[in-house]
Amino acid sequence: MSNEPITLTAGDAEVSLQPGNGGRVAGLRIAGTELLRQGDRFGCFPMVPWCGRIRDGRFLNGAIAHRMPLNSPPHAIHGTARDGAWRTARVGADEAVITYDLVEPWPYPGRVTQIVALAEDALTLTMAVETYDSSFPAQIGWHPWFNRNLGGEDARLDFSPAWQEERGADHLPTGRRVEPRPGPWDDCFGMPDGVDVTVTWPGQLELTVTSPEQWVVVYDEQEAAVCVEPQTGPPNGLNTLPRLVTPLEPLEATTTWRWRRL
Structure with a gap:
């Protein structure tokens, strides 16, 4: 096993993976x-093993309190796996499997597996955490981070959430659900029938982000990019809506990006 960069191809689509740099998809090129x-x-x-911010970096597992490093003071943000080196378990022409073992500062042993599968018109990402x-x-x-501009008009976002998590001054959900508000956003939305968000670059490309999960954070406050983040719970969810990983039951999630030319 290694963590060298990986290139996947299918038709005129090409994906570059960087297992050694946080297990990230470094690029997606269409034609x-x-x-x-x-x-x-x-x-x-x-x-992984958490999304968005944890309030003050603190979370409970039963009665046991833990504190994560405050990498976005006063909070801890976006998990630890994006800072680690993943390893390649298997790679083919259009699919790769990479893994990451949870280590300190995360207090529990576990393994994360991510499957990256490319088709001519879609990319599917699947992840599991097991212990x-x-x-x-x-x-x-x-x-x-989708480029806001591909050389023509800026990207447009289209989605119909059931609610928006009210955002407090500390950037975390207050626990109240409100009617969706106009952007720009750094906000979490509820989509009980599954995440379904369309990014359209007019006259060029339409890309739809879907997931069976019910939560999506949309972040479009930066000039260069728009972010559509499907996730298994809201920010601070380790505290407010915990999903338990057990030896009998891993936590699994998937998202698919499907595109078509306009």
């Missing part, structure tokens, strides 16, 4: 056009 913002911190990185030891709360999500 030579790059859809993802370039740079070591961008592309699309996995958010053979203590049970713990976890989240899975993805943080793609």
